[in-house]
Amino acid sequence: MDILFVDRLLQIGDLFQRDMARAFAGTDLTPTRVHLLWVLQHSGPSTQQTLATLCEVTPRNITGLVDALERSGHVRRTPHPTDRRAVLVELTDDAKATMARMQEEHAELNASLLEAVAPEDRPALERGLTAVATHLERLVHAATNDTAPATPTTPPTPTAPDTPATP
Amino acid sequence: MDILFVDRLLQIGDLFQRDMARAFAGTDLTPTRVHLLWVLQHSGPSTQQTLATLCEVTPRNITGLVDALERSGHVRRTPHPTDRRAVLVELTDDAKATMARMQEEHAELNASLLEAVAPEDRPALERGLTAVATHLERLVHAATNDTAPATPTTPPTPTAPDTPATP
DNA sequence: TATTGTTATACTCTATAACTATA
DNA sequence: TATAGTTATAGAGTATAACAATA
Numbered sequence: 001m002d003i004l005f006v007d008r009l010l011q012i013g014d015l016f017q018r019d020m021a022r023a024f025a026g027t028d029l030t031p032t033r034v035h036l037l038w039v040l041q042h043s044g045p046s047t048q049q050t051l052a053t054l055c056e057v058t059p060r061n062i063t064g065l066v067d068a069l070e071r072s073g074h075v076r077r078t079p080h081p082t083d084r085r086a087v088l089v090e091l092t093d094d095a096k097a098t099m100a101r102m103q104e105e106h107a108e109l110n111a112s113l114l115e116a117v118a119p120e121d122r123p124a125l126e127r128g129l130t131a132v133a134t135h136l137e138r139l140v141h142a143a144t145n146d147t148a149p150a151t152p153t154t155p156p157t158p159t160a161p162d163t164p165a166t167p
Numbered sequence: 168m169d170i171l172f173v174d175r176l177l178q179i180g181d182l183f184q185r186d187m188a189r190a191f192a193g194t195d196l197t198p199t200r201v202h203l204l205w206v207l208q209h210s211g212p213s214t215q216q217t218l219a220t221l222c223e224v225t226p227r228n229i230t231g232l233v234d235a236l237e238r239s240g241h242v243r244r245t246p247h248p249t250d251r252r253a254v255l256v257e258l259t260d261d262a263k264a265t266m267a268r269m270q271e272e273h274a275e276l277n278a279s280l281l282e283a284v285a286p287e288d289r290p291a292l293e294r295g296l297t298a299v300a301t302h303l304e305r306l307v308h309a310a311t312n313d314t315a316p317a318t319p320t321t322p323p324t325p326t327a328p329d330t331p332a333t334p
Numbered sequence: 335t336a337t338t339g340t341t342a343t344a345c346t347c348t349a350t351a352a353c354t355a356t357a
Numbered sequence: 358t359a360t361a362g363t364t365a366t367a368g369a370g371t372a373t374a375a376c377a378a379t380a
Binding site: 004005009012023109114118120121122125126129137139 | 285304310
Binding site: 047048049059060062063080083084085086087 | 360361362363364
């Protein structure tokens, strides 16, 4: 084998990010904003506090994202029926259609990726990835919560090193 | 199976990012800066133009990153021996040591992840991931270069949808 | 004239802290 | 008093465009 196992995983993560960035280029959408739309699609109309929790960002950040998505016509702020401090953020009909399409394409991507793998390798692949995810989750959790000695580290996208310099 | 194959891959990518963010929290380092250090470690002293190409960002961006890394003592700007317009950016001794340690830990992480997978599943896992990476690379390339009809899309971290809202 | 790096400007994502309006 | 959302401020990453010094 030529490439480290962990580097292959990092490479795949990187390719996903490129694919996303490319898909939204030229629109008002960004990966972060689409993430919020995605959350909204699954949670239904929600307060900004709820969205902040689900997206794991600060409420202040949600304000900005919702501002942008409201300007671009993807979401709407409506008054909360019982709490006059709060607002409900909800998808517009256009955005609902967009997200439904996106979810379909997501399923298609899933199918096309699976097809790229030899059928007899698929079970082991799924088992292996599950094991890796579990292991990683334990690592991150251990380091984050348990005030552990912070075992470093994963270098960001260490892909393609051996390119020569130009000095 | 409960979770989509593609979602498992996205989840793993997300966990890697969390691990990184956590590892550098509280230092002057960030994932982007470490990426630049990583590139420097493999390319050796390089001009900022070269770094811009290798990191796939604009030269202007490299100026800012090198400024920050120079302030924190990780890199040094030295005059280019033959071209007085250019500078060579190189790692300080401290940073060299840091990066060597990071590379070791990277190898250790690779080993610990492999150990988490049943030995009989490893060959299929590696074959499967290679196939997935190849497929993804073709998708991204096709869409990026060949002015293709831009097949969308991968939603960003669609993990954990079924959390109820708070309206 | 073309290239290297920088200044100038701007936008997105992110965070903390202080403030307003409501519970 | 506590909560929901906002304003104010700040820093990181990113980009384009204009400009300097040098090839």
